[in-house]
Amino acid sequence: xxxxxxxxSAAARANLKKPALxxxxxxxxxxxxxxxTDAAAAFGDFEALRDAGQAIRDxxxxxxxxxxxxxxRAAEARGVTVHWARDADEACRIVAxxxxxxxxxxxxxxxxxxxxxIGLNAALGAAGVEVVExxxxxxxxxxxxxxxxxxxxxxxxxxxxxxxxxxxxxxARDRQDPAWRDxxxxxxxxxxxxxxxxxxxADMGISGANFLIAExxxxxxxxxxxxxxxxxxxxxxxxxxxxxxxxVPTLDDAATLLRLLTRSATGQPISNYVSLLTGPRDMGAxxxxxxxxxxxxxxxxAELLADEKLRPMLRCIRCxxxxxxxxxxxxxxxxxxxWVYPGPMGSVxxxxxxxxxxxxxxxxxxxxxxxxxxACPVKIPLPDMLRTLRxxxxxxxxxxxxxxxxxxxxxxxxxxxxLYRPMARxxxxxxxxxxxxxxxxxxxxxxxxxxxxxxxxxETFQQRVARQRAQADWExx
Amino acid sequence: xNSRDAILSKFPPLSGVGRAxxxxxxxxxxxxxxxxAEFTARAxxxxxxxxxxxxxxxxxxxxxxYLARLGLAPQLVCWPGLAALPWSNxxxxxxxxxxxxxxxxxxxxxxxxxAETGTLMMCSGRDTPAVTSLLPETHIxxxxxxxxxxxxxxGFAALRRELGQPPRAVNLVSxxxxxxxxxxxxxxxxxxxxxxxxxxxxxxxxxxxxxx
Numbered sequence: 001x002x003x004x005x006x007x008x009s010a011a012a013r014a015n016l017k018k019p020a021l022x023x024x025x026x027x028x029x030x031x032x033x034x035x036x037t038d039a040a041a042a043f044g045d046f047e048a049l050r051d052a053g054q055a056i057r058d059x060x061x062x063x064x065x066x067x068x069x070x071x072x073r074a075a076e077a078r079g080v081t082v083h084w085a086r087d088a089d090e091a092c093r094i095v096a097x098x099x100x101x102x103x104x105x106x107x108x109x110x111x112x113x114x115x116x117x118i119g120l121n122a123a124l125g126a127a128g129v130e131v132v133e134x135x136x137x138x139x140x141x142x143x144x145x146x147x148x149x150x151x152x153x154x155x156x157x158x159x160x161x162x163x164x165x166x167x168x169x170x171x172a173r174d175r176q177d178p179a180w181r182d183x184x185x186x187x188x189x190x191x192x193x194x195x196x197x198x199x200x201x202a203d204m205g206i207s208g209a210n211f212l213i214a215e216x217x218x219x220x221x222x223x224x225x226x227x228x229x230x231x232x233x234x235x236x237x238x239x240x241x242x243x244x245x246x247x248v249p250t251l252d253d254a255a256t257l258l259r260l261l262t263r264s265a266t267g268q269p270i271s272n273y274v275s276l277l278t279g280p281r282d283m284g285a286x287x288x289x290x291x292x293x294x295x296x297x298x299x300x301x302a303e304l305l306a307d308e309k310l311r312p313m314l315r316c317i318r319c320x321x322x323x324x325x326x327x328x329x330x331x332x333x334x335x336x337x338x339w340v341y342p343g344p345m346g347s348v349x350x351x352x353x354x355x356x357x358x359x360x361x362x363x364x365x366x367x368x369x370x371x372x373x374x375a376c377p378v379k380i381p382l383p384d385m386l387r388t389l390r391x392x393x394x395x396x397x398x399x400x401x402x403x404x405x406x407x408x409x410x411x412x413x414x415x416x417x418x419l420y421r422p423m424a425r426x427x428x429x430x431x432x433x434x435x436x437x438x439x440x441x442x443x444x445x446x447x448x449x450x451x452x453x454x455x456x457x458x459e460t461f462q463q464r465v466a467r468q469r470a471q472a473d474w475e476x477x
Numbered sequence: 478x479n480s481r482d483a484i485l486s487k488f489p490p491l492s493g494v495g496r497a498x499x500x501x502x503x504x505x506x507x508x509x510x511x512x513x514a515e516f517t518a519r520a521x522x523x524x525x526x527x528x529x530x531x532x533x534x535x536x537x538x539x540x541x542x543y544l545a546r547l548g549l550a551p552q553l554v555c556w557p558g559l560a561a562l563p564w565s566n567x568x569x570x571x572x573x574x575x576x577x578x579x580x581x582x583x584x585x586x587x588x589x590x591x592a593e594t595g596t597l598m599m600c601s602g603r604d605t606p607a608v609t610s611l612l613p614e615t616h617i618x619x620x621x622x623x624x625x626x627x628x629x630x631x632g633f634a635a636l637r638r639e640l641g642q643p644p645r646a647v648n649l650v651s652x653x654x655x656x657x658x659x660x661x662x663x664x665x666x667x668x669x670x671x672x673x674x675x676x677x678x679x680x681x682x683x684x685x686x687x688x689x
Contacts, residue, residue, distance in 0.1 A: 024660070027660065027661045031657075031661040032661075042506070043504075043506045044504070044505075044506060045504050046504075048504040049504040052504055064488055065485045065488040068485070069485070078642075084479075084480040084481040084484050085480060086480045086483055086484060090480060134668070135658070136656045136658040136659070136667060137656075137658035140658070153657070153658060153661065154658070155658055155659070156661070158659075159659075159660060160659055160660055163659055184659045184660060184662045184664055185664045187659060188656055188659065188664045188666070188667060189666070192666070192667065192668055195668065196578065196668070199668075200578055216642060216643050218643060218647075224654065224655050224656060224657070224667065225654055225655070225656045225667035225668045225669070226611060226654035226667055226668040226669025226670075227667070227668045229607065229611050229646075229648060229668075229669065230611065230668055230669075232646070233607050233608060233611065233646065234608075244484065251630075251633040251636075252630045252633060255628070255629035255630050255633065256504075258629070259504075259506070259629075266657070268523075269506065269519070269522075269523075269593075269594050270523075270594040270596060270649070270651050271651070272523070272650070272651050272652055272653070272654055272655055272669075273648060273649070273650060273651075273654070273669070274648070274649040274651075275646060275647070275648050275649070276643055276646070276647040276648075276649075277645065277646055278642070278643045278644070278645060278646075278647075279645055280645065281645055282601055282602050282603060282644050282645045283603070284603040285601065285602060285603045285606070285645070286575055286603075286606065287575060287601070287606050287607060287608055288601060288607075288645050288646065296484075298484045298487075302484060302487035302488060303487070305487075305488060305489065306487070306488075306489060
């Protein structure tokens with residue numbers, strides 16, 4: 001998928017000036033943050049649940065190869081065809097080949113970020129397969145030819161009016177009452193009516209998988225709308241595509257993670273539909289796919305596993321809590337992050353998947369306030385990882401020339417104490433003179449556009465140490 | 478090297494094969510009252526309606542009253558396990574077959590009901606088609622009280638104990654289908670049922686409850 005992560009700054013600036021978007025983003029703290037807080041409180045010992053979730057994910061990652069082959073064995077025993085894909089191209093080729101061999105002309109798709117990651121819709125389109133997104137948000141995204149701006153709520157950046165515009169342009173309907181545009185339930189019903197025939201006609205259903213269960217060889221899919229059930233029940237072929245990190249040992253492990261996932265994502269104690277799918281149709285049954293495929297995607301995940309510092313990112317269960325709680329995401333939305341995964345988790349994943357130089361701003365697009373780590377259901381140390389990426393940017397020399405020059409000058413000075421000390425004294429003195437009430441209201445670089453910066457205390461660190469030492473010596477005498 | 482071996486070869490060496498360390502006791506949500514009370518409260522919180530019924534034979538009357546209250550036609554499709562109920566005595570036209578797109582009311586049993594979240598555990602099978610709880614706008618489920626379990630894990634344990642392995646699809650259903658995609662406004666009836674009614678059967682002789 002085309003990445004626009006290089007244009008982060010410009011896109012972020014532009015988004016700050018869009019009133020409709022800002023209005024939409026203002027719902028995040030009210031709906032998602034409050035929802036998660038309330039759900040965690042109602043649960044009881046949510047901290048213990050987070051610890052348990054982290055323990056399960058870490059244990060899986062410590063033996064990922066083992067659990068994947070266990071899953072493969074159990075799934076194959078139930079008639080599932082398991083495919084392994086090294087990268088996005090291979091995954092797309094596998095699905096296109098399944099479609100070709102099965103004579104598939106239309107496919108319905110349940111929401112899946114991994115299919116966004118590999119650009120599956122375009123690949124299947126090129127192979128002559130019409131793919132229809134069926135999650136309401138993803139369907140709107142498809143009509144708008146955009147990318148999702150949130151991994152759980154894809155159209156959080158749009159309001160009902162924008163959805164109505166798209167429906168008006170794409171659905172031929174008799175619209176008598178002008179109030180239809182304002183009626184959210186009516187818009188939902190319209191999408192239901194347009195999409196139901198697509199489910200009934202589709203040859204193939206495509207889904208992600210929130211968890212793969214090694215114990216039973218099952219794919220677990222968590223949805224609210226019911227489109228995930230329709231996609232995996234009605235078409236004659238079901239393909240589930242997911243990352244290799246999504247495996248868990250047992251159904252009970254999935255239960256623990258499920259409790260964390262839905263509470264962290266939307267504040268629900270459970271999603272409406274949690275489907276455990278194990279193989280093609282039951283003996284003698286009149287429903288269910290004739291064939292079930294699971295595609296296990298690497299696409300850089302194995303490298304993440306080998307990376308000591310970034311490895312905890314693979315614990316991620318894709319709940320979106322980190323972006324919901326991020327003051328930067330709350331201000332600019334998901335699109336400026338420029339690729340599939342926005343917010344703090346995206347600021348770690350995008351530089352890893354696309355390369356540090358493809359997303360130079362992302363590791364810096366965080367205040368390191370720590371809210372993402374506090375909200376993360378599996379305790380991923382996101383701020384530490386962003387710091388690590390910043391260090392790697394410096395090592396790889398991909399910082400802007402201004403920043404590099406500034407550090408070079410500072411480094412040169414710091415190695416020359418005879419020069420550094422008097423300059424620091426003069427600098428602190430000067431800043432104190434221009435300060436107003438101990439606060440600076442103008443500094444180069446934009447820091448002071450919306451806030452002040454405290455002026456130096458008047459005494460440099462070296463001076464203070466010297467003074468305190470002298471005082472201690474005097475008192476000791 | 479094929480892709481499978483190429484991917485597996487990239488992993489760091491195994492740090493000892495074993496299952497996840499169990500954090501003991503596993504954290505569970507705070508309970509409320511007995512199983513039936515907890516199930517009823519949790520299901521209601523997710524917009525299901527729950528009605529207590531004395532015996533299985535009272536189901537048709539209860540359903541007829543429910544449909545009449547909502548102004549829905551007295552017509553339904555049901556799982557074969559319920560075909561023998563006295564439907565016509567209650568003025569209902571019931572057909573035992575898997576639901577189709579045009580069917581408006583689907584009546585099912587369930588494998589188990591989970592008090593923790595007010596969830597129905599539905600197992601697919603020849604006589605327990607998943608479409609019946611999915612395609613119609615109204616889903617009504619018949620749940621014998623002895624099929625109530627406390628937690629998700631207890632539901633999975635029943636699955637292992639009674640069926641050995643999960644069938645093609647185990648659907649955990651918690652209330653009517655919903656979406657919050659437009660302006661984070663919760664709207665019921667996204668792609669599945671608009672409403673979900675649960676009949677909790679008190680009588681001990683309520684049968685297998687659809688436990689295949």
